[in-house]
Amino acid sequence: MLKQAARGVVSMVLCLEDSIDDAEVVDGEANLVRQFADLDARGVEVPLLFIRVRTPEQIPDLVRRLGPSGRLLSGFVLPKFTDERGVPFLEAIVTAEAAGGRRLFAMPVLESPELLHLETRTEALTGIARTVDKYRDRVLALRLGVTDFCSAYGLRRSPDMTAYDVRIVTSVIADVVNVLGRSDGTGFTITGPVWEYFRSQERMFKPQLRRSPFLEGRAEELRTTLIEHDLDGLLREIELDRANGLMGKTCIHPSHVLPVHALSVVSHEEFSDAQDILRPERGGGGVLRSAYTNKMNEVKPHRAWAERTLLRAEVFGVAKEDIGFVELLAAGLTD
Structure with a gap:
């Protein structure tokens, strides 16, 4: 935990569910309690720590x-x-919060077969929306369990493919965002699926990273490193996550943290567009040419995007002009 905090990790999940064997739960709980006591005794800064439990009683x-x-x-x-x-999980958090005297938050994972199966999906989503809305002040984000979705059909995506290449998964993501990710004040932050690869496998398809953005300086070496560690697929999936209404990603390996953070930084162009769209004098709407003179900014339709972009900028920062993700990745690796 301390090592990852030093690398810039700001939140971590300590898992007592799928990541350990059923026979290891008791030992896992005891270990977790020991580690918390050790951290507390050190008096050091730690990331936001969440425990993934199996049952409400835990x-x-x-x-x-x-x-x-x-x-x-x-x-x-x-x-x-x-x-x-x-509901029992959320009520257990309310009870624990009262007993412990401090605020506790929840991150539900959407991964059940009811969400995947077409005949039960609408009812399941409606019920989830009703439940999380009731406990809105405690729900930080909704997480997508795409590995479980694939498991229901005996599927597993290769490092050459993103979650969006698995059509049955894409349809679930779309419906989850449709119901739970709206920008009208009823929606929640929905995080991207886990990328489960971190070492190179034999490839069937070409790498997904274009060569041209990496031609300057040591960036060609960086491109090779990313491809060798199967991170080109991760980079593409992060971009597709955002295009489909998702934000953030659960990293299962330290090598994923830098790419996720780098691609979450708001570009200077995005920031410029968002600021222009949200200027007070634009309150009545209208269309304007972007400061980069390469696109149309339509004030009313793009307002929700601009608001989300400025929120992302508060968390991940804004890149300087002419600084792209390649420079951010290279700088991070150098540091």
Whole structure:
């Protein structure tokens, strides 16, 4: 945890669910309690820490066992979340919060077969929307469990493909964003699916990184490194996540953190467009040419995008003019 915090990781999930064997839960809980006590004794800054539990009963029990070191806990990740299964988890957080005397947050994971299967999807999404809206002040984000979606059909995407190349997954993502990711004040932040590769495998298809953005300086070497670590697919998936209404990504390997952060930085062009669209004098709408003179900015239709872009800028920052993701990646690797 401390090592990843030093690398810029700002939140971490300590998993007691799918990442450990069923027979290891008791030992896993005990280990987690020990590590929290150790961190608390060190008095150091830590990332936002979340525990992914298996059952609602674990939540108040763990908060009790953590004792004073529970001050380091930000909340819980709730697996297999549906309307029916989700309420007991959220109520357990409310109970634990009252007992522990500090605020706790929730990140439900949308990964159940009810969401995937066409005949139950609408009802499942409607129920989830109703539930998370009731507990809106505690739900930080909704997470997509694409690995579980694929599992329901015995599928697994290769490092040559993104989640959006698996059509049955794409349809679920679209419907989740449709119902739960609206920009009218009813929506939530929905995070991108896990990228599960971090070492090169034998390739069937060409790399997905164009050569031209990497031609200057040591960037060609950077391109080779990214391809060798199967990160070209990750970069493409991050871009597709954002294009489809998702923000953020769960990283399962340290090598993923830098690309996710670099591609989350708001470009100077995006920032310029967002500021122009949101100028007070533009409140009545209209169309204007972008400052980069390469696109149309239509004030009313683009307002929600501009607001989200400025929020992203607050978190990830804004790149200087003429600085792109290649320079950000290269600088991060140099540091």
